[in-house]
Amino acid sequence: MQRPLVRLVLAVSLDGRLAPPLGGAAQLGGAGDRRVLEQALAWSDAVLIGAGTLRAHRCTCLIHDPQLLAQRKQDGRPLQPAAFVVSRHPDFCQEWPFFHQALERHLLTPDRMSAEGFFSTHRLQLSWGSTLVELAALGFQRFVLLGGAGLCGSLLEADQVDELQLTLSPCLLGGRFSWIPSDGCCMPPALSQPNAWTLISADQLSGNELVVRYGRSR
Numbered sequence: 001m002q003r004p005l006v007r008l009v010l011a012v013s014l015d016g017r018l019a020p021p022l023g024g025a026a027q028l029g030g031a032g033d034r035r036v037l038e039q040a041l042a043w044s045d046a047v048l049i050g051a052g053t054l055r056a057h058r059c060t061c062l063i064h065d066p067q068l069l070a071q072r073k074q075d076g077r078p079l080q081p082a083a084f085v086v087s088r089h090p091d092f093c094q095e096w097p098f099f100h101q102a103l104e105r106h107l108l109t110p111d112r113m114s115a116e117g118f119f120s121t122h123r124l125q126l127s128w129g130s131t132l133v134e135l136a137a138l139g140f141q142r143f144v145l146l147g148g149a150g151l152c153g154s155l156l157e158a159d160q161v162d163e164l165q166l167t168l169s170p171c172l173l174g175g176r177f178s179w180i181p182s183d184g185c186c187m188p189p190a191l192s193q194p195n196a197w198t199l200i201s202a203d204q205l206s207g208n209e210l211v212v213r214y215g216r217s218r
Contacts, residue, residue: 003132006048007163008145008152009040011209013173018149019056021175032205033167037061040165042068044081044144046106046135050151051087058096061146062103081144084108084135086124086151090115128158149178153185162216164197170208 011029012018018028029037041047041063049060060083063069069079082104085092090107092099092115099105099117107118108131114121125131132143145155155161166179176182190196197214204210 004136004141005162006143009165011167012179013171015172017173018179019177028169030207036211038063044142045140046082047144050148053148059098128160153181164214168210
């Protein structure tokens with residue numbers, strides 16, 4: 001079976017940072033970014049979220065636009081994409097808003113350990129390719145990857161990201177929290193080639209933000 005499509009969707013500073021130097025949520029992205037984010041969510045069957053991102057925000061992004069919700073309902077799809085949390089230590093607080101949001105929650109973990117608040121638990125295979133093929137067999141054909149950096153880096157290292165959707169916010173944050181880890185992350189040589197990515201679109205958003213989309217050239 002073919003693996004699902006994976007679109008990485010992030011808002012980053014002009015210097016490629018996800019969070020301020022001391023960590024925590026950076027609150028990047030304005031109204032325009034929210035619109036393109038919801039459009040990506042409406043396209044997807046599920047989102048992939050790292051445990052650190054969930055701990056920082058304590059919730060996941062939802063679709064609020066009435067037209068997008070109506071279209072998903074008309075298509076016979078759940079109103080919200082399912083959420084797959086990737087975690088080695090799923091010790092999450094059940095009081096977080098995430099566990100009260102109206103969506104399916106799934107856990108991806110190396111040891112397939114169970115955790116409260118999740119619809120099901122799935123084991124991370126030896127490779128992301130194998131893991132994604134198993135998820136496709138469950139009916140999930142389109143994923144939005146929401147971070148964090150470690151999860152984004154691991155999927156890029158495995159060359160399993162098909163599209164980048166990056167909103168550039170007009171600020172400089174500095175620090176070490178890049179959208180790809182600066183240490184211990186080794187990109188495959190194919191991703192450094194000039195023709196590795198093809199520009200799909202570049203659109204100006206409100207608040208001097210810019211959203212760019214690149215597709216992986218395979």
